[in-house]
Amino acid sequence: MIGPKQERGVYIHVPFCQQACSYCNFYFVTGQRDHTDFITAAIREIKESSEFFGEDRIIHSIYFGGGTPSRLTLKELESILNQVHSTFTVSTDAEITLEANPEDITKDIVNAWFNLGVNRISLGIQSFNDKLLALMRRAHDGKEALHAASIIKQSSFRNFSFDLIIGQIHQDLEMLNQDLRYLESFKPPHLSTYLLTVEEKTHLHKEIQRKRLPDVADRTQEEHYLHLMKWAEEWKYTHYETSSFTLDGYHARHNANYWNHSPYLGIGPSAHSFDGKKRYWNSRNLNEYIASATASRKEECLSRIDFINEKIMLGLRQSKGIVIDHLGLSEIERRALDKSLQAVNPLHIEYDSRKIRLSNEGKLYADGIASTLFL
Numbered sequence: 001m002i003g004p005k006q007e008r009g010v011y012i013h014v015p016f017c018q019q020a021c022s023y024c025n026f027y028f029v030t031g032q033r034d035h036t037d038f039i040t041a042a043i044r045e046i047k048e049s050s051e052f053f054g055e056d057r058i059i060h061s062i063y064f065g066g067g068t069p070s071r072l073t074l075k076e077l078e079s080i081l082n083q084v085h086s087t088f089t090v091s092t093d094a095e096i097t098l099e100a101n102p103e104d105i106t107k108d109i110v111n112a113w114f115n116l117g118v119n120r121i122s123l124g125i126q127s128f129n130d131k132l133l134a135l136m137r138r139a140h141d142g143k144e145a146l147h148a149a150s151i152i153k154q155s156s157f158r159n160f161s162f163d164l165i166i167g168q169i170h171q172d173l174e175m176l177n178q179d180l181r182y183l184e185s186f187k188p189p190h191l192s193t194y195l196l197t198v199e200e201k202t203h204l205h206k207e208i209q210r211k212r213l214p215d216v217a218d219r220t221q222e223e224h225y226l227h228l229m230k231w232a233e234e235w236k237y238t239h240y241e242t243s244s245f246t247l248d249g250y251h252a253r254h255n256a257n258y259w260n261h262s263p264y265l266g267i268g269p270s271a272h273s274f275d276g277k278k279r280y281w282n283s284r285n286l287n288e289y290i291a292s293a294t295a296s297r298k299e300e301c302l303s304r305i306d307f308i309n310e311k312i313m314l315g316l317r318q319s320k321g322i323v324i325d326h327l328g329l330s331e332i333e334r335r336a337l338d339k340s341l342q343a344v345n346p347l348h349i350e351y352d353s354r355k356i357r358l359s360n361e362g363k364l365y366a367d368g369i370a371s372t373l374f375l
Ligand code: SF4
Pocket: 016, 017, 018, 019, 020, 021, 024, 025, 026, 028, 066, 067, 068, 101, 124
């Protein structure tokens, strides 16, 4: 059920990418493509979802993710944004984020996005290091990353985030430090940092299977993550979620909806939605999506136990942790949780009768610890 004070967000998945990054398992298509059918389908899906949040149509965030939303023309972006505005009531202070890749950044396009009402950019830098960018098969090099970061820093955008991937194959601490020094010069108000994960069916996975690349080293990942946390503390970043850091309170509002179990509507192929009760997901195939949009949505009703387990997982990822009373446990479940807590390495977790949160070291094992605590 949607609570009266909960924020609501609309996510638009733009599935176009210049090329396939070696580690990526998001849904995307590559090559020069005509976007017209996608835009038509997305607009139709937004219109058909007007009742998604019930009678109250106020939304507090719009997020263009992907894929690579910066590959849309200004007109295409505008037409989707206009449809969101005419279907929903976008709150006056709504966060409107656009994910962008460095190779698409020019002064003119960044200004045009701002004038269109976008008020937050999330830039997929990943690294400034040419060797690592080539290994990741990114479409940009270090020079383009620097150029894009400078344009955004000097633009009208006050709220922007840089993505960084750490713990990479062949990345040593000096390379990480070099990336961090560049960050120091830009001081992005928000940082999203991810440990490289090797997902099945990706190019990276195949390369490791064929022994052309070594596997990701756990020790490197641990070392990089702990180093990053130390660096972030020195530079006054608040580490408010496992992968997210902010300066001066520029928290990611849209992402917080996911972490706080707030409702969100997902538009586009592979997009997920949640209405407070059920989860929905769209076809992970562009042609199928274009042909049927809302009709291709599948749904699943979450059980009470699913909800509790999700709250445990999402709560552990956030620095505020889990408020045990908010889990709504029976006495038997509460005792089971207490028992599971004792099975977690005490160096990884801090808890009392009210709250549970991870220690800095524990943040490295958030998912594993969550599954130990699941009912
Ligand atoms: S640009 Fe982003 S979505 Fe596209 S392939 Fe690379 S990581 Fe995946």
